[in-house]
Amino acid sequence: MSATTSTTPAPRTTSHAVGSSILRAIRLGGLRIGYEVRAYFRQGDTVFFTFLFPVVMLTIFSVSFSQASFGQTVDGDDVSAAWFYLPAMLAAGLLLSGVQNLAIDIALEKSDGTLKRLAGSPLPVVSYFIGKLGQSFVTGLAQAAVLLALGFTVFGVPLPEEPQNWLVFAWVFVLGVVTSAILGIALSAVPRSGKSATAVVIPITLVLQFISGVYLAFSNLPDWLQNFASVFPLKWMAQGMRSVFLPEELVILEPNESWELPGVALVLGLWLVVGLVLARLTFRWIRKDS
Template identity: 50%
Template structure:
């Protein structure tokens, strides 16, 4: 008689989660960590609100021939600034992670390196979106800002916001390698961000800036982010306030897209996982 040999079923294969899924988990972790730091949460969300309330209350004059007021101009500019906070937050945060050994420890875990950056980028996107929503609520409630009714305007808002946030985030990752230590990161990275705000139309209209400053600002994404947001929230009436008498949305898309690509190249060529003292 022949015996029938029964084979045991093969054990299930444990599939590792994808880098995207791990990135989403990392984003949730980064977000929870952020909201546990109450001081950071209060400063991050209150700073643009305080600036909007101060500037919007002091400079409330009507812009002649447009039907708009200066306060509404500040709302659009500060929305652009909020969308670029990833430059500062990531630049400082990653520099501190490198200095305290967090990045070095991550290298010894199964977490894919890309998942760390996906988590950071999505966390930045979420925080920037929350800031923008708060600024819009204040702009509508206190300064008479009218939200656009055309779907095309909201489509413009989405692509300007997404390209601007990711371009700024990638630039923040790249500049995180500049500070010599985590302690010096805030000083090294905050100052350029503040300067960019003043020359990019956040606090001072670009029409009141000297041409050489406008030319410098035009190299960086913040000017074009503010310009794109002005097109959404100020409409055709606000186009007369632009240097070109137009929002130049094609150039906005080109420059922001170029910064996404260029920022990625900078990250790949300059990013360091270890601090200078680790070699």
């Protein structure tokens, strides 16, 4: 009589450990989002120049050009300044919440040693970036809510009634804020120190706003400047937002008399990939020359 022995496969401890690590990183990332948002709203200058700046600019343009008409709808209603500038300020808010805010914030954290301390802590790297992305998303969403509420209640801007318009708003917002945040992380490697971060980053975002149809009507810019601005994501974010909030009659002001929503998705997607590559190549917890 022969005895048979059965072998039980060893538990996959490696897979279990990886799964636990991922869940832990996500959980800590969620906690990090709360910390980042609280820290953001404690910085008065940051709140003004990123969160409130589009709100202030929308108010200024709406009051300054209150007697001007920026076009007419089929029903003969004038397109007010507030109506015309609302989508532009929503797009600018995405840029400021992502690119400007994170580029300056991370450069300062790198300069004052915060990132070096975090690198030596148990906090996973993924959790840190979840916190930064989550901060941009939460503050950008809150900013959009303030802009929409201001436009609707104070300046009488009609909001879209069709669900498909709000779906377009949702994907343009999500893709725009994620792309802007990733580009902000990549741009944080450019300033030589935390003190120079503001001087380096703000002019870049300000120039982009002027050439991308935020403060000036995009159709009024020279063709060569329109072509140059079309390389960058802000022009496409603004165009996507205009497709949501402006009447269809104003599509004739676009370069190809079309909202070009597939182009919006394509360009933002390409910049997202470019930002991921640049962030991977350039991000360091401490500067090499420090």
